[in-house]
Amino acid sequence: MTEHTVTSYGEELRNLVRRISEMGGQAERMVAQSVQALINSDWGLAQSVVADDVLLDAAQRELDERAILVIGKRQPMAVDLREIVGAIRISNDLERIGDLAKNIAKRVIAVSEHSQPIQLVRGIEHMAELALDQLKDVLDAYADRDPARAESVRSNDEAIDAMYTSIFRELLTYMMEDPRNITPCTHLLFSAKNIERIGDHATNIAETIYYIRTGEQMPAERPKGDRTPSLTAPRPAVAGAGADATAGE
């Protein structure tokens, strides 16, 4: 795009973009580390995620202040205004992603005190991989201002939602099999929910990128994917259904 006549204005905008990229990298790292800590019962790593969240929160507040300053000073129009409002929105989503990662990290002790079926943690690991891919894709889409890529991020969110629904069913089954599973499985369930929410924030960011680039809202939203509110507990094993129990919808 053509440069601003006032070069310091252009520099201020680039600075906001740079900060978003940094925040994005940090949020990505926190998500990866929190899940890693959960899988490996690594309390040290979990603590470092909790500490990093303070920094991400501070970065978000600072970005807000800078963005407001640019609006006050430059009275931006059109694409510049969308760029700034977009930065405020994206930094807010990234800050929330950091909070969710921190929340997963905080559950590491509670989960690691109990032994839980290995495939459950694998399921969460796989779900986290999907969410991290989404996060990476959306940050790339931001760097390139690529509305097509942003659209594909939104449509890919469905896979995370489907995965969450399946983990939800599985965890319920384990809890019913043995009440001693309830504590760790509840924490895992919250962790899975957090990852699902991280996917939703990636979708929000995708919608913001689309708006920054085109000036229009992303068309026709797909139906929201969390179907667990309408799920009931599977029948207990005595009914012969076991882990494959069909949940009534």
Place this chain on the structure above:
Amino acid sequence: MMENVSFASTGAHARPVDLPVKMHGRKVEVFYGQKQALHGVDLEIPERQVTALIGPSGCGKSTFLRCLNRMNDTVEGARVVGDITLDGEDIYNKNIDVVELRARVGMVFQKPNPFPKSIFENVAYGPKIHGLAKNKAHLREIVETSLKRAGLFEEVKDRLDEPGTGLSGGQQQRLCIARAIAVSPEVILMDEPCSALDPIATATVEELIDELKQNYTIVIVTHSMQQAARVSQRTAMFHLGRIVEVGPTEKMFSNPDDKRTQDYITGRFG
């Protein structure tokens, strides 16, 4: 801002839908001697709306504005080609009385230019020469109504005999607006009416523009993008003597179609 108004499209020659057209320029070309200042400008001015003309210096927006009440007639060597109508009537027709035209299409200039007369006389001058007042009481009524409409009456009602030039800049500009209103115009042209005013006086004039559009069609030339965005419903972007984009103001300042508009309103021109 845009209530009950819909626009069909926002392309270069988009026209407003469901709004009567007050003035219409077709293929307007203006020459100053050998130099061509406008190259075939087409623009519809919707009735009782504020239309903003924006663009970099020398783009032809003021030239076009001055065509709308034939102010260019007073510029030596100026020649206007094309067609401009007011309520469907060609204003460049030789049977048109230019003095009467300028009463119907009034103008407010960049620098407030009150006559060196009293506040009362400044406003009464137009109605007097156009014979609009039946008697002294009626003339007084016209002056009072005009000052009220221009939002100035309360500030000057006790000193109508004092010179208009003694008022502050913002008050002088509102006096000039009262003077324009006094002859019951249908269209008011404003050529950067706030560029010599402080922010408070600017806000007062903008508030006034908002009220005036209930009764008058307004065309404003401004260099302030924020002002155009605030006061107008429709914006035309001029560049090198042509209109490059025209459309609803909301669209023009949030998501314009033309790159030149985008670059101009975001401060990237050049």
